[in-house]
Every structure is written in C-alpha cells, then in structure tokens.
Amino acid sequence: MYSKSFRNKLVLQIIKDFNSTLNIDFQIKKSLEKFVNDKKSLLRLKRYHFPKGLDDVLLNFLRLNEEKLINMSRLKKNIFTNLRVHEKIIFIIMEYLKILNNYKKSFKQLFVYMLINARFILANRILFQIADQTWFISGDKSIDFNYYTKRLILMKVYLLTFLFWLKNEDTKNMDKTKVFVEKVIKRVLTFGKIKSRIKGLL
Numbered sequence: 001m002y003s004k005s006f007r008n009k010l011v012l013q014i015i016k017d018f019n020s021t022l023n024i025d026f027q028i029k030k031s032l033e034k035f036v037n038d039k040k041s042l043l044r045l046k047r048y049h050f051p052k053g054l055d056d057v058l059l060n061f062l063r064l065n066e067e068k069l070i071n072m073s074r075l076k077k078n079i080f081t082n083l084r085v086h087e088k089i090i091f092i093i094m095e096y097l098k099i100l101n102n103y104k105k106s107f108k109q110l111f112v113y114m115l116i117n118a119r120f121i122l123a124n125r126i127l128f129q130i131a132d133q134t135w136f137i138s139g140d141k142s143i144d145f146n147y148y149t150k151r152l153i154l155m156k157v158y159l160l161t162f163l164f165w166l167k168n169e170d171t172k173n174m175d176k177t178k179v180f181v182e183k184v185i186k187r188v189l190t191f192g193k194i195k196s197r198i199k200g201l202l
Helices: 004-017 024-032 039-049 054-075 085-116 120-137 147-168 175-201
Strands: none
Touching: 004 024, 004 039, 004 054, 004 085, 024 039, 024 054, 054 085, 054 120, 085 120, 085 147, 085 175, 120 147, 147 175
C-alpha cells in the first residue's frame, strides 16, 4: 500500500473521479475507499501519499506523465530525433494530450475548480513544470538567460492549447487541436524572429 506503483494507481483513480462540486478531502477519501475500507488505513494512506491533498495528487500525476513521455520519446526515437526543436515541441504536446484524453471530463472539472477557488499559484506551478518537462524531453537542457523566457512562452502555448482542446476538440485523433497548436507555435516562432531582428538593429 505504500509502494510507488500503488500510489500511481491511487493518483489515477483520484484524477478519474475528480468533481469540482465536492470537497477535495472527501473526494480523495472516496477514491481511496475503492482500494481500502479500513478507516485507519485510509487516513494513513492519505497522510503518507497526499499530505498536501490535491497539490500532491496533481504533482504526482505530472511525474507519471513525464515518465510516459520519456518512454514514448525512446520508443519513437527514430521519428523523434529527426524532428526540429519546434516539431518536437508540437509532437510532445500532442502526445501529452493523448495521455490526458482519457481524463478529459475530469480536467474540465479541474479547470472549473481552479477558477472557482482561485488556485492560480498551483495552476502556474503545474504549467511551468509541464513546460520544463517538454523542453527537457525535446533535448534542450541548457541553462542560459533564455531559460525562464522559453518556459514562460511555452506555458502560454500549453494554456491556450488546453483551453482549445477542452472546448473545441471532439475527435480522438485530435486533428483540430493539432492544427491549432501548429498555428500557435508558428506565431511564437515569427515573434522570436522579429525580436531577434530588432535586437540586431539596436
């Protein structure tokens, strides 16, 4: 019950069951009850795996997704290594959404919860970590003066993409979302080129 694999099962169950109208502690408890019935064991599990409640659940979910994406990049190495950096970013974003697609209803509820409860610090922390994971998996491990700028820009790309995906996507292959992501990335690249030219003139 205290192993990493068991914690992963708990995390996925809590995400799957998420409902913005219910108390967070109550939700976690109800999800845990699907694995254990003893009240003392429930309390111990919650304290051990999720002492900070939803924050711990989401951060563990991010870690799980990062592991899946790293494995994906290795499995598809022949395709992945031949892509340009911006193509790798698009590829990773779409693979990330394929993972989240199994929990789409839950993420709609989660988005509502974040808005209603003004959990903007947590939301920014999550977006930053996703952006950081994406740059790392794409092969960019540099720590230069653009480190935070690149991540902040990608945070915005992810936010716009998530909102579009939640509102407009109705297919499993996510064709609409891919077109949207490509447009957003193209805008970012165009802005970057213009910015570089301006710097060159100064």
